[in-house]
Each structure stands twice: as structure tokens, then as C-alpha cells.
Amino acid sequence: xxxxxxLLTGSIxxxxxxxxLAQEGxxxxxxxxxxxxxxxxxxxxTRWPELARLIDDAHALTAARGEPTGAAALRRRHGASLTRRxxxxxxxxxxxxxxxxxxLERAAPADASPHAAVRRQVVAVIEAGLARAAAREGVRAxxxxxPDVSGGALAGSLAALPRVPVTTQALAEAAAHLLLALxxxxxxxxxxxxxxxGDAALAATLARAGRAEVWRAEGRSARGPYAAEVLIEHDHxxxxxxxxxxxxxxxxxxxxxxxxxxEGSAEVATTSLAGALAGADTGPxxxxxxxxxxxxxxxDGAWTLERAGAQVDAGExxxxxxxxxxxxxxxxxxxxxxxxxxxxxxxVAARGTVPAxxxxxxxxxADPRALVTGPEIFGEYARAIAAAEREVLLQTFVWETxxxxxxxVLAAIAALAARPAAExxxxxxxxxxxxxxxxxxxxxxxxxAAVAALGLDPRRVDVQVGRYRHTxxxxxxxxxxxxxxxxxxxxxxxxxVVHDAGTPWFDTAYRVEGEVxxxxxxxxxxxxxxxxxxxxxxxxxDGGRAGEVPMLLATRHADGNPFTNSxxxxxxxxxxxxxxxxxxxxxxxxxxxxxxxxxRALLAAVLERGVKVELVLSLGFNERTESLPGQGGGNxxxxxxxxxxxEARGGPAAAALLDARWFxxxxxxxxxxxxxxxxxAKYASFDGHVAIVGSTNLDTQxxxxxxxxxxxxxxxxxxxxxxxxxxxxxxxxAAPARxxxxxxxxxx
Numbered sequence: 001x002x003x004x005x006x007l008l009t010g011s012i013x014x015x016x017x018x019x020x021l022a023q024e025g026x027x028x029x030x031x032x033x034x035x036x037x038x039x040x041x042x043x044x045x046t047r048w049p050e051l052a053r054l055i056d057d058a059h060a061l062t063a064a065r066g067e068p069t070g071a072a073a074l075r076r077r078h079g080a081s082l083t084r085r086x087x088x089x090x091x092x093x094x095x096x097x098x099x100x101x102x103x104l105e106r107a108a109p110a111d112a113s114p115h116a117a118v119r120r121q122v123v124a125v126i127e128a129g130l131a132r133a134a135a136r137e138g139v140r141a142x143x144x145x146x147p148d149v150s151g152g153a154l155a156g157s158l159a160a161l162p163r164v165p166v167t168t169q170a171l172a173e174a175a176a177h178l179l180l181a182l183x184x185x186x187x188x189x190x191x192x193x194x195x196x197x198g199d200a201a202l203a204a205t206l207a208r209a210g211r212a213e214v215w216r217a218e219g220r221s222a223r224g225p226y227a228a229e230v231l232i233e234h235d236h237x238x239x240x241x242x243x244x245x246x247x248x249x250x251x252x253x254x255x256x257x258x259x260x261x262x263e264g265s266a267e268v269a270t271t272s273l274a275g276a277l278a279g280a281d282t283g284p285x286x287x288x289x290x291x292x293x294x295x296x297x298x299x300d301g302a303w304t305l306e307r308a309g310a311q312v313d314a315g316e317x318x319x320x321x322x323x324x325x326x327x328x329x330x331x332x333x334x335x336x337x338x339x340x341x342x343x344x345x346x347x348v349a350a351r352g353t354v355p356a357x358x359x360x361x362x363x364x365x366a367d368p369r370a371l372v373t374g375p376e377i378f379g380e381y382a383r384a385i386a387a388a389e390r391e392v393l394l395q396t397f398v399w400e401t402x403x404x405x406x407x408x409v410l411a412a413i414a415a416l417a418a419r420p421a422a423e424x425x426x427x428x429x430x431x432x433x434x435x436x437x438x439x440x441x442x443x444x445x446x447x448x449a450a451v452a453a454l455g456l457d458p459r460r461v462d463v464q465v466g467r468y469r470h471t472x473x474x475x476x477x478x479x480x481x482x483x484x485x486x487x488x489x490x491x492x493x494x495x496x497v498v499h500d501a502g503t504p505w506f507d508t509a510y511r512v513e514g515e516v517x518x519x520x521x522x523x524x525x526x527x528x529x530x531x532x533x534x535x536x537x538x539x540x541x542d543g544g545r546a547g548e549v550p551m552l553l554a555t556r557h558a559d560g561n562p563f564t565n566s567x568x569x570x571x572x573x574x575x576x577x578x579x580x581x582x583x584x585x586x587x588x589x590x591x592x593x594x595x596x597x598x599x600r601a602l603l604a605a606v607l608e609r610g611v612k613v614e615l616v617l618s619l620g621f622n623e624r625t626e627s628l629p630g631q632g633g634g635n636x637x638x639x640x641x642x643x644x645x646x647e648a649r650g651g652p653a654a655a656a657l658l659d660a661r662w663f664x665x666x667x668x669x670x671x672x673x674x675x676x677x678x679x680x681a682k683y684a685s686f687d688g689h690v691a692i693v694g695s696t697n698l699d700t701q702x703x704x705x706x707x708x709x710x711x712x713x714x715x716x717x718x719x720x721x722x723x724x725x726x727x728x729x730x731x732x733x734a735a736p737a738r739x740x741x742x743x744x745x746x747x748x
């Protein structure tokens with residue numbers, strides 16, 4: 001979903017108007033039909049099935065009339081402006097749809113065709129978007145030459161406007177969605193009634209197009225209960241809000257982001273909001289509105305109405321979405337890709353370990369430092385623990401008490417008891433949870449003994465150790481630390497000797513702060529309850545916001561069923577959506593990759609969307625266990641199979657889009673097996689905008705069986721910093737793992 005689409009549709013269509021088309025439109029005068037329709041190529045038909053049918057209708061009509069419809073005629077007429085690659089392909093599709101509308105409009109009886117009304121509505125949206133853009137830039141708003149514009153005249157008038165560079169596929173795609181939705185609505189329901197953007201018919205159409213949302217507000221003021229329909233558009237962090245009741249004039253406001261809410265005010269021609277919704281008009285007043293997102297996806301609204309400096313009415317309301325949409329993510333400022341991830345996660349949120357209200361949060365900040373290798377990771381663990389005021393929650397898959405990581409963490413816990421504190425201060429609550437196979441309890445007993453040896457005063461520090469029991473499968477694979485419900489560290493490193501200084505494994509952890517830490521805490525609380533039966537008391541929230549970065553928790557419960565192959569959980573939905581919906585670049589760093597759903601997603605990303613995929617994998621890591629029946633096999637087997645599948649289905653060029661490499665030492669020599677310096681890091685980034693970090697390997701165990709926690713971070717600056725610290729150096733020195741046949745085919 002592209003929250004800028006409504007405001008930039010005009011700019012997109014400016015870019016669509018080639019000079020040749022503008023010249024022909026001017027020469028032909030007011031009406032110049034675009035009857036050359038080439039249809040859509042196969043990939044376009046898959047991408048736009050409804051749009052293809054619309055164009056086919058017009059194509060068949062022009063062919064029956066003996067008019068030119070072929071691509072050759074179209075290219076002669078419009079030169080090289082309509083191409084089949086990248087964003088130009090989508091712009092071409094949009095131009096085709098506009099032409100098809102004109103053809104169908106000409107063919108229908110004048111009193112029966114809804115298409116002219118549709119076109120006028122699109123033009124109105126374009127003009128509104130241009131006006132808002134001009135206001136932001138402080139320039140005079142351009143106007144289109146004719147409200148009843150036809151294809152040629154529209155092209156001419158748009159060509160005369162200042163050109164705005166539009167290069168992203170997402171914007172062209174948004175415009176095509178908008179135009180298609182308007183056309184479909186007109187064909188199904190007849191022409192929408194004339195009027196402003198807030199009319200219900202057009203509002204619902206725009207909502208179906210995914211560019212705006214229709215909400216219903218129900219509230220109460222001093223004058224009694226009321227209800228209203230509310231249309232919300234998203235514009236670079238602002239909300240354009242339009243409210244109306246049956247037969248009432250529209251009330252329009254622009255709300256600016258203020259912390260965790262949006263606020264704004266506007267002049268209205270009535271002395272009460274309830275009066276405005278009932279159509280009353282008793283004099284000008286100023287309406288102030290504040291909207292605050294709720295955990296359940298609704299909005300809390302609070303408003304006041306003032307006249308001549310005195311408050312004449314006020315009320316509170318709840319807004320709930322009327323139309324299906326990915327809504328909350330876009331409303332909270334999430335990117336297009338994050339919005340799609342949220343849409344995929346929402347139906348399976350209950351299958352994760354975190355309450356629905358904490359799955360997506362925005363009051364967050366991410367540390368741009370990526371913590372790389374054990375000394376750096378557990379040094380940060382120790383610093384965070386030593387700063388704790390109320391609570392420390394730590395869970396891990398492996399805890400070796402002889403490791404340097406264990407020594408650092410236990411020393412930090414001991415420091416909590418040594419620092420000054422008020423006599424009546426409650427003890428700092430410390431809970432340590434580790435995975436424990438039912439037949440092997442040694443690690444748990446050794447950790448308990450190590451904690452007891454600290455001799456801590458329970459009045460200062462209350463430490464308890466728990467074990468998460470399982471049989472063969474369904475392990476607690478999570479690695480997380482949460483301090484005071486405000487700071488969380490997630491990553492892939494266990495407290496093991498392999499992370500000691502010297503030649504540690506290549507592993508990572510990431511520090512995030514804010515509301516997301518409450519979610520990571522909720523995951524721990526749920527795991528602790530399963531392991532020990534104890535419910536940890538809630539922590540009071542301080543109400544502050546650490547930042548403005550949208551973050552989503554992608555989790556899954558443990559599943560010990562050896563026959564399960566399900567990824568219907570927030571973790572699976574997040575990873576698979578991010579891979580398949582990325583537009584240009586997928587970067588994955590994992591010790592193992594063999595899950596069948598992940599492999600299918602990678603093939604789809606390359607073959608269907610032309611996405612570049614960069615992989616860094618470990619050669620021979622955990623080879624014995626990954627090669628057990630049903631586990632998917634080792635990395636060499638799977639990388640070879642992926643390249644062969646791509647070459648067979650898309651040729652050498654498609655196979656070359658998958659750049660898989662073996663993790664290597666500084667000399668570029670692959671590190672084989674689980675020895676010193678091996679790679680155990682889990683990292684993923686998508687289009688340089690969204691990163692997923694946490695405990696998940698891209699293998700059968702993590703995707704189908706283990707309990708996992710990951711944070712999806714929607715922030716360009718953070719993703720760039722983590723890419724530069726983790727992925728890019730590793731990828732640069734890694735050894736190519738591409739199949740030799742691909743090298744030969746590419747002449748390399």
C-alpha cells in the first residue's frame with residue numbers, strides 16, 4: 001500500500017505523457033482517441049488480471065471496427081515512451097488502461113456510459129494532488145485545461161505542467177491501482193454521483209484501491225450521541241481527514257504527527273460537530289481534532305469546538321475501519337513493504353507468542369550499531385544488565401557456564417547487588433531461562449550452581465533460573481535480553497565458548513528500545529509461564545516514546561510434531577512476504593538455508609519479480625543434523641538445487657540473479673564446518689529499507705519447529721547501518737557458490 005499515491009498520482013501521469021502524444025493531442029484539438037492497444041505481456045497479465053480484461057474489451061472492440069490495435073502502430077505513434085521494463089512497464093499499463101477507458105466511453109451510448117464520470121473523478125483527484133503538492137512547495141497550483149478532458153487533451157495539458165521525476169515502480173503501480181479501481185467501480189455500479197472526494201461511492205472505491213481508508217466514528221458530546229463516516233488519506237506522515245454525516249457538508253482537516261497521535265484544526269460552518277453531522281449551519285467555529293491509535297487497530301478521537309474563543313462543544317469517539325485494508329501500518333507511517341508484511345502477519349498473529357496489541361509498535365528506536373561477535377555482544381549484555389532498575393529477563397538456547405559470556409553476565413548480575421539502593425527498594429527481578437532437553441539437564445544444574453555461588457542478597461537481587469523442557473523437537477531457540485521493559489537485545493548468539501575472544505564465531509545481536517521491548521518482554525513472560533508456571537507481574541509503562549520507528553515482532557511457538565511443515569505464524573508470514581514482495585534486493589545471512597517455503601519464495605522473487613538475491617551461507621555448518629531425514633539437507637545441496645531450478649525455468653540470466661556465497665575468512669577462504677570463526681549470524685534486509693533480525697535460521701528447524709523471536713525494523717537509516725556493519729563486509733570477502741554452468745553461460 002502506498003500512502004503517497006493519491007497526492008502523487010498527478011505527478012505520475014505527468015511522467016506518462018510523452019512529447020509525441022502531447023503534440024498529437026494539441027494538433028487534434030479537444031478529442032484524440034487512443035485506439036492503438038497492444039494488450040499486456042504475460043507478466044503484466046499475471047500482475048494485473050483485471051486490468052488485462054479491461055484492455056481486452058477495448059482491444060476487441062477496436063479490432064472489430066478495423067482500427068489499428070497492434071504494438072507496431074502504437075510504437076510508431078508514441079515512440080519509445082512505452083516500454084516493457086521496470087517502472088516503465090507499469091506506466092505503459094496505466095496508459096493502456098486510460099486508452100481503454102476512452103475507447104469504451106466512445107462506444108457506449110452517451111446516456112449509459114459511466115466512463116466519462118470515472119475519468120472526471122480521476123482528473124479531480126489529480127488536480128487535488130497537484131494543489132497539495134504546490135502548497136507544500138509554496139508555488140501556484142497548476143490547473144488542467146479541461147474538466148471533461150479526453151485522452152489526447154489530458155496528455156497535452158499534463159505535458160505542459162512542470163515535470164516531476166517519478167522513477168519508482170511503486171508510484172506507477174499505485175496510479176494503476178487507482179485508475180483500475182475507479183474503472184471497475186464504474187462498470188459494476190454505474191457512474192458515481194458528482195461531488196467532492198468525500199462522497200461515499202468514491203471514498204469506498206478509493207479504499208478498495210488501497211489508497212485511502214473509510215472509517216466509522218461513533219461518539220458522544222454534550223448534545224448526545226452521533227456517528228460519522230471518515231475518509232483518511234496518508235501524506236508523508238500527515239493525515240488528510242474528511243468527515244461527513246448523511247446529507248451534511250464535509251468537515252475537512254489536516255492532522256500533523258504529534259508524538260504517538262495526530263492533531264489538527266480547521267474552520268467549520270457550525271457551532272457543534274454534532275450539528276455539522278446533522279447539516280446545521282449556525283456560524284463559523286474552529287474544530288480541533290486529535291486521533292490516537294489503539295492496540296486493537298481502532299482510533300480514539302477527541303475533539304473540541306470553539307467559537308469566538310469560547311468552547312461550545314466537545315466530545316470523544318472511537319473510529320473503526322469500515323473497509324478491509326492494511327490500514328494501521330500505513331496509518332502509523334510504515335513503508336509499502338512493511339505494510340504488506342503487516343497485512344500478512346495480521347491473520348496469523350494469534351499463532352505467535354506476543355499479544356496482538358504488541359505485534360506492531362511505532363514508539364521505537366534502533367541502535368545503528370550492530371553488535372558483531374561474542375565479546376561485543378556480551379559486553380553490551382553486561383552494560384545493559386548493570387543499568388537495570390527493576391528487571392532483567394534473559395533467555396537462550398545454550399548456556400555454558402565456562403564461557404566468557406556467562407562470566408560477563410553473572411558479573412553484571414552481581415554488580416546489581418553491590419550498588420547503593422534505598423532500604424525499602426524492591427529487589428531487581430532477574431529471570432534466566434534456557435532450553436533443556438528432557439534427557440539432558442546438566443546445563444541447567446550448572447547454571448543454578450553458578451548463580452548460587454554468587455551469594456547474592458535476595459533483598460537486593462531476586463534471581464531465578466528456569467528451563468524450557470522439550471523432547472526431540474520444539475526447542476526454545478530464542479536469544480533475547482530485556483531490561484526494565486524498555487531495552488531489548490535480540491540476535492543469534494548463545495552464551496557459549498565458541499563466542500569467546502580469540503577466533504569467535506561470526507554472530508550478531510541488535511539493540512532496540514521503546515514499545516517493541518514490551519513485546520519482547522511479553523514473549524519472555526509467556527515462555528517463562530510455560531516453563532515454570534509462574535506469571536511475572538506487569539511493569540508500569542513510563543508513557544514516553546523512544547523514537548518513531550515502526551517495528552513488528554515476528555515470532556512463533558515451539559512445535560514438537562515431527563510431521564509439521566507449517567509456516568502459518570507471524571515469523572513465517574513476515575519472512576516469506578518480505579522475500580516475495582521485495583522489489584529489487586533481498587539480502588540473507590544464515591548458517592543454513594533449507595526450508596522448502598523459503599526456497600519457493602526465493603525462486604518466486606527472482607523469476608516473477610526479477611529481484612536480486614544475495615546470500616551468505618556457511619559451508620558444511622551443522623551438516624550432520626541438517627542432513628537428517630526431513631530436515632532439508634546441507635547448504636551445498638540446496639544452493640545447487642536453487643541455481644539449477646532458476647536456470648531451468650529462467651535461463652542463466654535468472655540464475656545469475658541469485659548470488660550465493662560461502663562465508664569466508666579474511667583471505668577469502670571458505671570456513672568449513674563448525675570450527676573457529678564459523679558464521680552463525682542471522683540477518684536479513686530487503687530493498688535497503690526493512691531489516692529482520694533475531695534468532696531464526698532459514699532452515700526447517702527454525703521455520704517449522706523451534707520457538708523464535710525476530711524484530712522487523714522499518715527504517716532506511718537503520719537498515720543501511722546494519723547492512724554496512726554486518727552483510728556487506730561478509731558478502732565482499734565470501735567465496736562464490738554459484739553453479740559452474742551459470743559461470744560458463746555468463747562467460748565468467
